[in-house]
Amino acid sequence: MEIAYMGAGELARAIRRGELSPVEVMDATIDRIEERNPSLNAVVYKGYDEARERARQAQEALAKGEDVRPLCGVPVLMKDLFDFKPGWPATFGGIPAMKDFTLDAYCVWAERMEAAGAIIVGKTNSPAMGYRGACDNYLFGPTSNPFDVTRNSGGSSGGSAASVADGLVPLAEGTDGGGSIRIPSAWCGTFGFQPSPSRVPTVLRPNAFAGVTPYIYEGPITRNVADAALAMEVLAGYHPGDPFTYHDDPDFASVTDGDVSGWKIAYSPDFGVYPVAPEVREVVEAAVRAFEDCGAEVTEVEISIDLDQRELADLWCRLIMPLSLDSFANLKQAGLDIVGEHRTDLPPEFLRWYDHVAQMSVMEYFDDNSKRTVVYDALQAVFAEHRILVTPTLACMPPLNRSDGETRGPTEIGGVEVDPLIGWCLTYFTNFTGHPAASAPAGLSGGLPVGMQIIGRQRADVDVLRAAAAFEQARPWAEIYRIPASRPIG
Secondary structure: OOOOOOOHHHHHHHHHOOOOOHHHHHHHHHHHHHHHHHHHOOEEEEOHHHHHHHHHHHHHHHHOOOOOOOOOOOEEEEEOOOOOOOOOEOOOOOOHHHOOOEOOOOOHHHHHHHHOOOEEEEEEOOOHHHOOOOOOOOOOOOOEEOOEEEEEOOOOOHHHHHHHHOOOOOEEEEEEOOOOOHHHHHHHOOEEEEOOOOOOOOOOOOOOOOOEOOEOEEEEEEOOHHHHHHHHHHHOOOOOOOOOOOOOOOOHHHHHHOOOOOOEEEEOOOOOOOOOOHHHHHHHHHHHOHHHHOOOEEEEOOOOOOOOHHHHHHHHHHHHHHHHHHHHHHHHHOOOOOOOOOHHHOOHHHHHHHHHHHOOOHHHHHHHHHHHHHHHHHHHHHHOOOOEEEEEOEOOOOOEOOOOOOOOOOOEEOOEEOOOOOOOEOOOHHHHHOOOEEEEEEEEEOOEEEEEEEEEOOOOHHHHHHHHHHHHHHOOOHHHHHHHHOOOOO
8 A cells, every 4th residue: 555645534544444554654654754855855853753652652552442533643744933842843944043942832733633643753844934935944955846856845834845745744734924834835736724813723922912913824734625624623623822712613524525516706817916927827727717617606806906016025024023023032031042143043034124123113013904904805805796716826936946045936027026035925915814725736837836726705714625625626636746756866
């Protein structure tokens, strides 16, 4: 039985039936990471000893008929950013001064995954503080795209998406403050789901309210919609540490029926403001028509946002920065002065925005949220008449990796200047607005994946997953993984 490209649900069922053992699966997973990760640089911390011990314990429990947890024995990876597990390093995205930093704490993702029986094998690469759409940093370097290892995986959950696409694990953690689940999913050909705010609890301290300006999300990166729905059954649910946590219990398992008949689906090729590369536009325009085959009505819509895309990218850079200011202030109190003593560990564009935002007034902050409201109103106008909005996930194809820790996106698309940090990402609007979204593989261009973004009404997570399942059934994408699976390993 081929373990590498089995899904999380498929693996869990095989383990429960005794067709595979947790130890066998873990040994195969570790062997594959050791073989393939050197060409990807996706996994930056390996917790092999603990993972093997947990696999042995799971195998013993299964033999006694004691473990019926939904992900028992399934190997997963977590992200190396604001994501913690006791005793494991937390470099906050490859900041050199933090290479040995640890916290005696669990993030919600790790806690709930382990409670469901999943076994965390290691941590995946991310850019410093998640502050760009490419995956690169000064400590670990860039993560390569499994479809072309000279190119970038996308960020900030780049190591997670590359690992899933390359068959290292079936499920990995993504966090998303500007598209960090969906960006690497688009370039690596994975399915990335960004839930509604606090659907997966966001537990932040000392400021419990810090995850709303913009919205910060946690969600799964998988190779199919069913695995994302399974992960959401594990991850979603009330948590007393999140002031916006949900008390409801959506039926995530039902989404795989893919029934979107009669739905009104809006399509925008560019949100009315983005320059989009022709090859991206062509693939997504063809893909969106699959919803018509599923019985939905697809209409191209005009979206009116009276702000330039450069101004909007700068807005995101300002709104996301207070999280970093808060993090570094807390670290300084603990004796680690990143922005002072270790300032050169951070990229220059991060420092420029850090210094700028540190001097902003309260009224400037309120003005920024007024601009954010313009985007919210524009999306709400679409959802007044449509159940789903579809766009490209990204405006361009993946860039070549650099060797200096400074891989970024393009500076222009179609002759139009864009911000190389985030300006080519059609993702951060939902971090402004709080709408659930996903990126699904729409097709290939030049042998590289192109992502299609599926956005739902507020709190309509099930709608997004159901629409994605309909698309997956109409245009199955599993065959694209033959490309990374067959790439030569040096």
